[in-house]
Amino acid sequence: MKKLTAKINKVVLLLTMSDVFSWGPLIIISSLSSIYLADRLGSDTIEFVGIGTGIYYITRALFQIPVGKFTDKLKKDKDEIAILVIGTLLMGLPYILYPSINHAYQYYILQFIFGLGVSLNIVNWRKLFALNIGEGMEGEEYALYDTILSISTAILSIILGLIANLGDTYFNIVMITSGVIMMSASVWVLLIATIKRRKSR
Numbered sequence: 001m002k003k004l005t006a007k008i009n010k011v012v013l014l015l016t017m018s019d020v021f022s023w024g025p026l027i028i029i030s031s032l033s034s035i036y037l038a039d040r041l042g043s044d045t046i047e048f049v050g051i052g053t054g055i056y057y058i059t060r061a062l063f064q065i066p067v068g069k070f071t072d073k074l075k076k077d078k079d080e081i082a083i084l085v086i087g088t089l090l091m092g093l094p095y096i097l098y099p100s101i102n103h104a105y106q107y108y109i110l111q112f113i114f115g116l117g118v119s120l121n122i123v124n125w126r127k128l129f130a131l132n133i134g135e136g137m138e139g140e141e142y143a144l145y146d147t148i149l150s151i152s153t154a155i156l157s158i159i160l161g162l163i164a165n166l167g168d169t170y171f172n173i174v175m176i177t178s179g180v181i182m183m184s185a186s187v188w189v190l191l192i193a194t195i196k197r198r199k200s201r
Helices: 002-007 010-072 078-100 104-132 138-164 168-192
Strands: none
Touching: 010 078, 010 104, 010 138, 010 168, 078 104, 078 168, 138 168
């Protein structure tokens, strides 16, 4: 493992850590969100969650291509880094605001914000990862990325699940904490700009 990480581009490692902090918490709280919303939105929660999920995917679909075309016109990667940071912050924000949800329309607005954040995040993350991945090491680096993400997500899922099960107050804490963790992923992205020999520069 040490031999592999020594060879891997530092940008790839930073992008991996950004996903650990952004997509890691998302995997568990997306599973818990319908349970969480049931107490807040009542008996029609399944319908609301279905509509909200649709809003998220439609928003994501509408913005990804324009974002991709825009970033392809940019010659240097600092703009991609900045957009990736904004996207990561927008991904975490809705979960910080989850405890304030009292009506379905509030949930729909947060799903739109989340969808917009993902479209800004995923396009630029993939572009930066593709540009910086080591030639001839694609399989190893993708495997290492997924291994780190899977292990960290497993650990986080167990911890957050145990805490959320303690009661409504703790459930709120889990949601807010998850949002903060997701937003903190932007720090790893910003560190990419400090690497002078990055391929995407």
